[in-house]
Amino acid sequence: MELQTYLNILWRRKWLILLITVLVVGAAYAYTVLATPLYVSTTTLRVVTIGSELGGRPDRDYTELLMSTYASIATGGTVRSELMRELGLDARPTIAVELIRNTELMKVQATAADPALAQSIADATAQIIIRESRQQFSGDGQSVLEILQRQVQQVESELATARQNYDQLAQQNANDSSALDAARKSIELKERTYSGLLDDYETARINEAVRANAIYVVEPANLPANPSSPRGDVNLVMGLMVGLFLGMALAFLVDNLDTRLYANEQIEAVAQAPIIGEIPRARDSLRIAYSGNGHTAQSEAFRRLRVNVLAPNISGNIQTLLVTSAKEGDGKSTVAGNLALTMAQSGRRVILVDCNIHQPSVHELFDLPNEAGLSNLLAGHASLSGVTQETKIPRLHIIASGTDLLLPMNGVHSIMPAGLVDRLSQGAELLGSPRMATILAELREAYDIVILDTPAVTEITDAMVLAPFVDEIVLVVARHQS
Template sequence: MDLAYFLRLLFRNWLLILISLIIGVAAAVLVTANTPPKYAAAITMMAKTTKVNKLDVVTPVSLQQVKSYANLLSSRRLISRIVDTEAEISAVQQNIAAQAIPDTLLLQATVSNADPVRAKQLAGALGVEFAKMVDEMERLNPKKPSGVTVMVVDQPTVPSAPVSPRPLVNVAYGALIALFVGVGSIFLRDRLDTTVKSSEMLQRLSQSYTLGLIGYEKAARRRPLIAGDGASSPRSEAYRSLSANLRFIDIDRQRKSLVITSCLPHEGKSSTAANLAITLAQAGRRVIVIDGNLRRPRMQDYFGIEDMVGLTDVLLGKVGLGEAIHRRVDLGLHVLPSGQIPPNPSELLGSRRMGHVLEELAKSFDMVIIDTPPLPAGTDAATLAAACDGAILVVRYGKTRHEHVLHAKELLSSVGARMVGTVLNAVPARARRCDDGYGHGAESQTKREAMVPVSG
């Protein structure tokens, strides 16, 4: 996965990122608003010595002593001198920060409290009691003065502004955490999601060209054919791009028959077969579409054919081929429906008679389009693909998994059939905008996509 892929992934999920940021910022504002303010008052002291050795030289206070004094500043023993109850002692102890300023004899204690005046009072009292405690601890002889004294360098003052909460910092942290969680969840979901969601991924899996991206439209289930759509409708343009890309596959070899199949049911292979046939017919080619799905035929309903005579009757020798073919003058194409559903569709489709039918139709038409069942449903699709010039695999966006495409590729390869390309169907508008190679009416771009070899 390269940087461009991740950028497209983020762009496709920009709304989730925005919602995460809004929630993060709102949570930070809510926490800030409900956090009581705290004020901090600081007192700075210095420990100095009056100890004199035998040579009348003043012995300085060691830095180690100063560090020990810093720990004493937050001790319960000292705090119990400035407050009375056990609860107050614990509360004050949790809100005292004491430190020995490095490489100096200075000590600093910061006391936090919800009341700025109280914070100043506690810090002042702490300084007074600390000086007394040090004097007591360092006094070896009760009758003699202590060798160490503590003097206040900076007296505490009443703080004018709270030290917490900090609105800007909280909002920044909230936004960063939300961004991290949002982007992280997008990448995690992408890693765990093995469905096909880009033409680039589909090309890598199938090791074939992505011939077209068909957009998702709610009305497609009610009106599967593009015959009623305008010439400039997104679906019509998508199928024109698909039919145009077919011309760039093996230019030196003229393909007369193509099987349209899929990895799973309900991926749109039947509507793709019908609309591809319509588009090729609109381009002036003599086209016939065969309903080779003898398990769940759809072409009869799509094209409004009431006669039950079809492919099954031809293969059983009940009628001649010409009698079973229906012409749709308004669409400029011919249709060979499935006919009666037989108990043994695989045997019929793999028969010699089926091979003769395909040969005869290939002589009479420029293109023979065959709709078949999904590949895993039986040997029907693979058998017909081996008998034709190639197969187009229809993959549904966000439904077909990587392993499904790989399995379909293996099934076609096992019978010597060639996958000439794939179609990514039901692609949402936001995904089409991010997917390279898609564009309404962008003929040069779709040509380039169809002819670029698959890397790796």
Template sequence: GLVKQYQEGQKELAKMASQFTPEYPPYQKEAAELESIKGRIRAQAMTLLHAQQGQSEALSAELASLDKELADLKAQAIHLAEGSSQSLAMGSGVDALQKYLTLLNEKIQELDVAGKVLASRVSIVNPAVAPDVPYSPRKVRTTLFAFLLGLMMSAGIIAAVQVLDKRIKDPDAIERKMGIPLVGLIPFYSKEDQWLVVEAFQALRTSIHYASDHRRKNILLIASPSSGEGKSSVAANLGIIAAKAGERVLLIDCDLRKSTLHQFFTLDPKRGLSDLLAAPEMNAKEFILETSSKGLSLLPAGPTPLNPPALFSMTRFHDLLEWARKEYDWVFVDTPPLLAITDGSLIAEHVDLVLLVAAVKITQEPLLERALEMMQRLNKEVAGVVLNRFDWRAPDYYHYYYGKYHAKHYHYYGGNPAAPTVLDRAASTARKMTRRAIGQRKGAPRGPVV
């Protein structure tokens, strides 16, 4: 065959290659014949391959056809098996139903006989009557239950609010919880109740007088933990009351960021404390203004400087307070809020006493405690706390401070010619607060509160 011819041609070509060069004509002829045989062998191989592929595809198609026929036969066999089992099941089901129907008929007959026997023995004792009112809903019971539930929920909410609300509401809590004396109560007032404010500040002045050891400590810092608690108002009114008592009082507005003291006296200063501290060569008297109250002077804050704490750290500020100590009976220093900025703690280093101002339902107890701790760390003596803006008409406050006095004198307020004057009432309250202050001083140690 062609394969054998190809093998013999390869041997012959190899023999010629060992004797001749590839350019030798017989060698080239033999190589061409060998290549021709190789091409015919390749063509025959491709023909056989295509024939083999055709046979394989035919066999695959025949196998698929046989598989389909087998599947159809299996499906028919399963269908026949199910049909026979259903027929058997239906037959047995019909027999069971027939037996159950027979049993039911027997039970019906038995019940019919028993009912006839019982009917002959039953009689109506009381006929049924429709109720006049509905059984449900029971409105009275439901309303009462809802009322009690609402009452308990309201009590719980009120108790939770009282626990979470840390604002000062009880004057006794200041002395009981913080161990610091309450030296004054400043009430809300109307035009008819102005005498209350006079009495309150008279009592406060008396308490401060004894706390200062009869004015030996006459530089008083009036401060509050935060803003909006009325410290400037307390400073101004306390200064007015002290001046009316014949004392020389100097108010110094050290709140260089938000000064308000000059507004109480309708003054419009062009310069003040900040200018004085920035110009050591100036005389302090040139910056002090006289108010409408005789004996009461004011050193206003002046323009806001770039760095207020730096001014209060100067020796000039200490020298100013020492000069004022000798020139005046009282020096009341109004400061910014203690916990807001550092000015208050710097100013406190140069004073003798500290008076803390708190407002009812405004000041938070934790903030007042922090302010007290700040003064104690500075080793400053705290004269006490003034509780501002309390409602003296409320039952608790009324009986706490003014109850006995008001009950004693209330019948005079209708225009009786013999009614006591404001000064009489102020003196009465001042005497009571004096006795209270003396008692506190006897039980308290001298020196700073620690």
């Protein structure tokens, strides 16, 4: 399908698209008006790592792991339970945590129907996280300090004893160099051990201080002034987009399921024949487009149709023409009558024969009686000259369907010759009889153009029965209906 085909479908189904769009936008508006407003308050925390606090470069993996741990704590059941107890909440609060990439910052967001409550929940959550952090790290840090402190005290005592022993040995055995060297090396070893323990102790003390304050509030929770949801502008825009999308999708679906013909390409594909004319639809379903030298849109359309029908490069030299349609009500009788009129006004002798003996209409088109016509002629109850009627248009004659042998039944007129059982099939037999062939031969001798107005091809077989007798067939299709 080409782009123009898609655009034609959308234009054809524009009211369906508009309806769906209006319904979806209306639903979005109703939701915006009826939904309970929700407010979001945000507090920002910093998660401190030891490397960053001491001026070094923090371990990124450790930092991300630590922040993920705090995020899990913040959204866990323990924090929510404490919040419910501290704030007297009846339902579990809605809390979300956002970790800001490449930073030590995390945002705690609390959502509630009341802005002040959302702020209280965010602040309380931050304080509970800080309290939990201090309780977890403070005890472990103190145990390490105590162990290191005992080791420092022990090494201090051993170092003092070693120095005292060295002084005594130096006074008593000043000449014993080997013993003095051994005592001096022992003192140096203990001094190095003592110095290392002091460094470890200082590091542990700093770590304790950092861990005790490893997380703190950078930005307190704000008091939201406007609700975060529902967002009226966003909802309406989304409703418009969704409505248009659903409307267009439904338009393509409906068009795909619709078997009626809309585009010229569809008509040509089904009929397997080229389109030779397009006639604008008239307000009256049954009327002559013009008399005299009319210049309406319809009259010009019928002139173009006449040219195309008679053009040698399209249909060759034709004399007999059958006009039928896909279904009743498509306007075939109107087309047949106006085509006959335009051909007569071009100087040709034309006769229009109403072969629709079940639902005749040609006589109404030209405001003529239907007392005798084709049915009488086929039954042998009238002569050709006796059923031929002149119209107000020069060189244009008609043969009506006739009524002498027509009886109404359920709104449908049918031929009723003696011994007839199946009226529809007998009608087709009469139209396909040698008598009909003889009548057409006589009409060819008397007229330049013979036009047969027949029933719709999908209703009965009359048009197909007459098809072998004619030079050209014009199929009338009512766009958007057939």
